Amino acid sequence: MKTVQMLGNRKVRVLDVPEPEPKDERVVVKIMSSALCGSESHTYHGPNTVEAPRYNAGHEGTGIVCKVDRSSVVREGDRVALYAGTPCGQCRYCLAGHWVLCERRDSAPQRFPGNHSQYVTVGDRACLPLADDVSFEIGSLLGDVLGTPFRAIKRLNVNAFDTVLITGQGPIGLSALLLCKFLNAFVIVLDINEYRLNHARKCGADVCVNPVEETDVLARLQEAAGPEGIDVALDCSANPDAQTLCLDALRRGGRMAFIGVTDQGPRINTIEHFTKKELELIGTWYSRPGDHRELETLVRRGLQASELITHGFGIDAAPEAFDTFFGGSAMKVMLDPWN
Ligand SMILES: [Zn+2]
Ligand SMILES: [Zn+2]
Structure with missing residues (x-):
């Protein structure tokens, strides 16, 4: 073989x-x-x-x-x-x-x-x-590339009221986008790769930001989110600067998942990020077997x-x-x- x-x-x-x-x-x-x-x-x-x-x-x-x-x-x-x-x-x-x-x-x-x-x-x-009605190709995407952000999105209870920032638009970030749009959230994505931003735009991203083209990225994100601010950040970039940007951009009481894998980390300011803003941060790693069954249902319903x-x-x-x-x-x- x-x-x-x-x-x-x-x-x-x-x-x-x-x-x-x-x-x-x-x-x-x-x-x-x-x-x-x-x-x-x-x-x-x-x-x-x-x-x-x-x-x-x-x-x-x-x-x-x-x-x-x-x-x-x-x-x-x-x-x-x-x-x-x-x-x-x-x-x-x-x-x-x-x-x-x-x-x-x-x-x-x-x-x-x-x-x-x-x-x-x-x-x-x-x-x-x-399931018989899920193709082998789509089935291959359920455990990792969709399952990993799906698990984070479920744990953070992302819903249609949320404005979500997704940093990194590789396959995991794109999966996060597809899932958040399926749940009717407002989604801002960020990447330095124009191919990926174009793909995100095609897949329904409400705002696409290339940080290289912005003089003040934080201000651009806040303008895009409007006065209510950013409720949820999903880092799919594994880039420490993007992770720090997520912590800075979130509104008070915001929620964040670290999905991208890196051995470096963001610059955390304990007082600003935790004490004063009361952010909720989670780490997440792959999916549970039950997520697979739920994702099959989402695919059936049009994901x-x-x-x-x-x-x-x-x-x-x-x-x-x-x-x-x-x-x-x-x-x-x-x-x-x-x-
Ligand atoms: Zn993988
Ligand atoms: Zn065991």
Whole structure:
């Protein structure tokens, strides 16, 4: 079977490897669609690994269960969306449905090789049922790119009364925009990339701001929001300056989610941001399995998830797919392992 191998230094190659076999609760899934993710940047742009190549880390995908040893969770022929990690199913977090916080993740069967492949083996608990009326491509977007901002938006109770600022209009920021517009909020987006701003405009953003073109970005945001101010900020940029801007731009009592992943952080002024403004700040990481089912419902009711997909490639064109994805003029790039 074919799989994508990451070699570092912007190189990937497609390899033929033996098809995996099921064992115990580990099942084989025939991948039907796999999405590239910004988090693969580390492996893609990272140091050369030609001597010790890594299998791909593809973690957003859907498929059909095709070989089962002794699973009680899935059967051959099931359409499934693959949760990115495999939960132990037994710890306090798993029992509460909060799989991403699983305490015993390492004890669960790991995926092999990765979703950018024709087949993977994966722990059966990572196989979420995919409804018949949701396509494999859209199903691949539910767990991470839509699920991550969806979870933040639910926790912050974003609604039609809110004015929302979204910093960063990559795929996660665009997903946040689509979800907030679906909920009828007023949405201001910010990015330095004109391609992304144009895409956001097309997807219903009420105001698009490019900070490079503004002399006073904060004043521009406040003017766009009007006298009631900005109720909610969703940082999807992972840029410390944008995060600080969110904290400064929020109205008193505003709510904010840190969605973008960075090891740096915003410049927090404890008195100004916390004590005087009483901001509510949350961090959020991936989605819960229940979010997947709710997102299927939103797709059924008209959420324009397909706006996220701008490119598709067959697996043999994986090098081109990665080039396109990280080139700055693409949103979600999909791989079809059978094309
Ligand atoms: Zn991802
Ligand atoms: Zn667990």
